[in-house]
Amino acid sequence: QDRLVESGGGLVQAGGSLRLSCAASVRNFRSLAMGWFRQAPGKEREFVAAISGNGDMTKYGDAVKGRFTISRDNAENSVYLEMNSLKPEDTAVYYCGLGTYYYTDREADFITWGQGTQVTVSA
Numbered sequence: 001q002d003r004l005v006e007s008g009g010g011l012v013q014a015g016g017s018l019r020l021s022c023a024a025s026v027r028n029f030r031s032l033a034m035g036w037f038r039q040a041p042g043k044e045r046e047f048v049a050a051i052s053g054n055g056d057m058t059k060y061g062d063a064v065k066g067r068f069t070i071s072r073d074n075a076e077n078s079v080y081l082e083m084n085s086l087k088p089e090d091t092a093v094y095y096c097g098l099g100t101y102y103y104t105d106r107e108a109d110f111i112t113w114g115q116g117t118q119v120t121v122s123a
Contacts, residue, residue, distance in 0.1 A: 009117030045095070064090075
């Protein structure tokens with residue numbers, strides 16, 4: 001059974017940085033897209049970033065473009081989200097997701113999710 005575990009969340013001041021990690025127990029990990037999504041209280045889940053199976057394609061949500069970087073290490077079955085210049089509006093629970101294709105950024109194509117990690121950015 002596929003399993004994802006996020007880590008690295010926490011409390012940080014505005015302007016600071018955090019690095020999220022997602023460890024995957026997944027067959028064919030290098031063949032599948034991975035993505036990061038987030039959900040703030042009272043809001044719908046929002047696309048943050050996606051990366052293709054071997055990392056040759058990435059896409060970012062408009063709210064994080066230029067500040068966040070997604071990467072993956074297929075040897076470690078892990079995906080990362082480097083978050084810089086954090087803003088209070090980045091506060092949310094961040095989830096990593098396993099895609100059903102080599103590359104996708106559509107939420108509907110992510111079928112396995114981690115438990116989430118809380119990121120809180122203070123003003």
